[in-house]
Amino acid sequence: MTLKGRFPGSGSIPTPSHGAVGELYAAALARYEAGDASAAALFDAVLAAYPAHVPARYKLANLHKEAGELDAAEAGYAEVLRRQPAHAEALNNLGAIHQLRGAPAAAETCYREAIASDPALPAPALNLGRLLIDAGRMAEAERVFADAQARSLDAGLFGHLRAAAGGGSGDARAGVANGAARAPESYVRETFDAFAGGFEQRLVGELDYRVPAQLVALARRRVGAAGGLDVLDLGCGTGLVGQSLERPGTLARSLVGIDLSTRMLDEARRKACYTSLQQADIAAWLAGAPGAHFDLVIAADVFIYFGELDAVFADVGRTLRAGGLFAFSVETTEQGRWQLLRSGRYAQSDAYIAELYSRHGLILEERLPVAIRRGVAGALFLLRKR
Numbered sequence: 001m002t003l004k005g006r007f008p009g010s011g012s013i014p015t016p017s018h019g020a021v022g023e024l025y026a027a028a029l030a031r032y033e034a035g036d037a038s039a040a041a042l043f044d045a046v047l048a049a050y051p052a053h054v055p056a057r058y059k060l061a062n063l064h065k066e067a068g069e070l071d072a073a074e075a076g077y078a079e080v081l082r083r084q085p086a087h088a089e090a091l092n093n094l095g096a097i098h099q100l101r102g103a104p105a106a107a108e109t110c111y112r113e114a115i116a117s118d119p120a121l122p123a124p125a126l127n128l129g130r131l132l133i134d135a136g137r138m139a140e141a142e143r144v145f146a147d148a149q150a151r152s153l154d155a156g157l158f159g160h161l162r163a164a165a166g167g168g169s170g171d172a173r174a175g176v177a178n179g180a181a182r183a184p185e186s187y188v189r190e191t192f193d194a195f196a197g198g199f200e201q202r203l204v205g206e207l208d209y210r211v212p213a214q215l216v217a218l219a220r221r222r223v224g225a226a227g228g229l230d231v232l233d234l235g236c237g238t239g240l241v242g243q244s245l246e247r248p249g250t251l252a253r254s255l256v257g258i259d260l261s262t263r264m265l266d267e268a269r270r271k272a273c274y275t276s277l278q279q280a281d282i283a284a285w286l287a288g289a290p291g292a293h294f295d296l297v298i299a300a301d302v303f304i305y306f307g308e309l310d311a312v313f314a315d316v317g318r319t320l321r322a323g324g325l326f327a328f329s330v331e332t333t334e335q336g337r338w339q340l341l342r343s344g345r346y347a348q349s350d351a352y353i354a355e356l357y358s359r360h361g362l363i364l365e366e367r368l369p370v371a372i373r374r375g376v377a378g379a380l381f382l383l384r385k386r
């Protein structure tokens, strides 16, 4: 997670807040906060007039990082830290650059220094914990998340990660896990806002992720030549389901996408294949969804953020028309009903899925075992409403 929005303190060297430099900086900041890359030229101008302007230097480095200009970003953060050694945001972002470059030890040092500099900042704790999980250092990761909780940082986010790092697990009978029965909204948003830009490159390009096209193909086989369906895409992400629906022929006459992450929705909007894209929590949105409204509901790689799925299945059953289809993927477990895994994702058992569809008026049409992404076992389900 790169820290972007905060305005760091100016430390011991005052930065001009008025006069020509102050006005230039205010103009640069307005463009930066609007996501306008032309802010870089204005930050350059601020620094040409006043090289000690740490906030301008820090934000310029962020822009370089976002543009993938890692050398320029690293040099920028190093200069910020030369002038203000305890700048926690710069330490955190420098750590992220080390991690991108495959240097976890250097990244770990930066994250730990960032936490020491500003214990109230969540990002370095999140980054450090995830780095430790990737390295298989679960007990240390758990401690990092527990410490963050003790500092009163986002309880939902760090509680979820702590439960996952601590061994996760869900209880078969009660359906109660060490963590919550679903991932908290803040965790989903943090994860996918940070990941949106690289999502397709990583998942499709590197991990051979094909679930959206596979689910659409399952539904298309059942529907046959008929098209003109009203389709709901739960957790639409960057819009890969929308893209798959369009080719070949038109299966959907309307397509509604729901997601929590602003930046994933921005990516989906660019694909221009959704009738409507809405930022909402799936469970909350479904609870208010109209009855008997959709012909096809798809959830591709989304139930990994839910352990308990009873309410979701009840509402999907209600919002489907008679004969409508429900296509989704899960990561699979043989233990109990559902499980919170060390990865922070959930898995469901076949027995639990069967319990859910029979309880909510749905019939199994097809179950296909697949690799959800490289090395991760799962299954695709196609259900039909009676």
Ligand SMILES: C[S@@+](CC[C@H](N)C(=O)[O-])C[C@H]1O[C@@H](n2cnc3c(N)ncnc32)[C@H](O)[C@@H]1O
Pocket: 188, 189, 192, 211, 212, 234, 235, 236, 237, 238, 239, 240, 241, 258, 259, 260, 261, 264, 280, 281, 282, 283, 299, 300, 301, 302, 305
């Ligand atoms: C792994 S991505 C899959 C995206 C897309 N379905 C695909 O197959 O490419 C999971 C998506 O689900 C969204 N998501 C997870 N939990 C959610 C929730 N409770 N409400 C809304 N969106 C959620 C995330 O923001 C993310 O975009």
